[in-house]
Amino acid sequence: MAKTTKNAQETQALAAELLKAHPEARWWLLYGDLGAGKTTFVKGLGAALGIEESKIKSPTFMIMEDHGALLHADLYRLNAPDLDIEAQLEEHAAQGKIVLIEWPERLSKAPSEDTIVLRFTHQGEDQRLIEAILPDSL
Numbered sequence: 216m217a218k219t220t221k222n223a224q225e226t227q228a229l230a231a232e233l234l235k236a237h238p239e240a241r242w243w244l245l246y247g248d249l250g251a252g253k254t255t256f257v258k259g260l261g262a263a264l265g266i267e268e269s270k271i272k273s274p275t276f277m278i279m280e281d282h283g284a285l286l287h288a289d290l291y292r293l294n295a296p297d298l299d300i301e302a303q304l305e306e307h308a309a310q311g312k313i314v315l316i317e318w319p320e321r322l323s324k325a326p327s328e329d330t331i332v333l334r335f336t337h338q339g340e341d342q343r344l345i346e347a348i349l350p351d352s353l
């Protein structure tokens with residue numbers, strides 16, 4: 216799947232659509248540069264789950280934020296893989312939460328099951344290319 220969005224609202228709507236199409240996806244790996252729209256996508260997915268948009272932020276000090284049905288992680292600040300954090304992410308996933316990870320490059324090993332991989336690319340001011348790789352199992 217690949218889609219170009221023209222504003223943040225379209226990116227949020229795409230997140231809600233993908234969640235609806237793949238409610239069983241456990242891990243959502245969000246690749247892309249700063250400002251590419253990863254957190255915006257998380258807001259859209261959260262909104263679809265009834266989580267207030269203002270609650271989902273770029274975690275400044277926190278690596279992980281627990282929103283109940285949704286766990287939002289941003290690993291940008293990790294200099295090296297952190298196995299303790301990875302164990303915590305696994306625990307949240309095992310509890311049935313949806314786990315969204317910005318900067319999954321920082322994981323020692325990316326989860327491969329029940330995983331949707333997304334790549335966000337800047338295409339000018341308000342345009343973003345969003346490509347999704349869905350495994351056969353989903």
Ligand SMILES: Nc1ncnc2c1ncn2[C@@H]1O[C@H](COP(=O)(O)OP(=O)(O)O)[C@@H](O)[C@H]1O
Nearest residue numbers: 220221222223226249250251252253254255341
């Ligand atoms: N098409 C778009 N999709 C997502 N965000 C967009 C889009 N156009 C403009 N923006 C803006 O770009 C910024 C993206 O920031 P953010 O989602 O925090 O990026 P990231 O988490 O990838 O660093 C926001 O200010 C958002 O309003």
Ligand SMILES: [Mg+2]
Nearest residue numbers: 253254273317
């Ligand atoms: Mg972000």
